[in-house]
Amino acid sequence: MKKIIWPMLFLVFFSCARNDFDQALKQQSLPIDFEGLFTLKSFSPGPFILIGESIENKGLIKINVRPIPNDSTLDKELKKQIVRIASQFQFSMAPYPGQLTQAINCGKRFQPRIIKENKISIIKAFANKRLALSICQSDEFSYDLITAYFLDAKSNQLISVEIYQSNLNSSKWSYGILSKYFNEYQSVSLDQYESLFKIENYK
Secondary structure, eight states: OHHHHHHHHHHHHHHHHHHHHHHHHHHTTOOOOOTTOEEEEEEEETTEEEEEEETTSSEEEEEEEEEOOSHHHHHHHHHHHHHHHHHTTSOEEEEOSTTOEEEEOOHHHHOOEEEEETTEEEEEEEEOTTOOSOOOSTTTOOEEEEEEEEEETTTTEEEEEEEEEETTSOTHHHHHHHHHHSTTSEEOOOGGGGGGGOGGGOO
16 A cells, blocks of 8 residues: 555655746746746745756756836846856956966856847856856866846846756757747847957956
């Protein structure tokens, strides 16, 4: 009898976790139905931050929603978030024993960059197991990270979407998530921020 009960309990818990993820979105008045694709990992109602884990173990998704009452607030919030990403990859001085110091940065291969996929502006970068940015060696990063921003004009909200996908898998899964589930929202263009990600501008 126990052999039957435990699998049933697991399925009930698993189903509830999936429902909790979708339910959290509804609380924020976001009509996005992920069709049970993610289970709830963590949730904060204010500011709204939702993290889900793929049921197929392909990666994580982080959704952050902030109210944007006007264009000025949108510009300020976008710039703050994008500068935070770019600043993680700027030059720094690495201390060593004695008087020797060496300037380090992540090099061209590992620099974040802005690309467009299916008309969606995306910041592509790398992160480690702790989801931290500024990873400078291929043996240190575990996730390909893509970040996109969408505007919900009806409720005046900025939706920030971060998808962390194992670097062993193709990025097509991440791009597909954005195209399929956020197609009702306006993709925010990031063209004006491209200069922030050019290595020659790092000081």
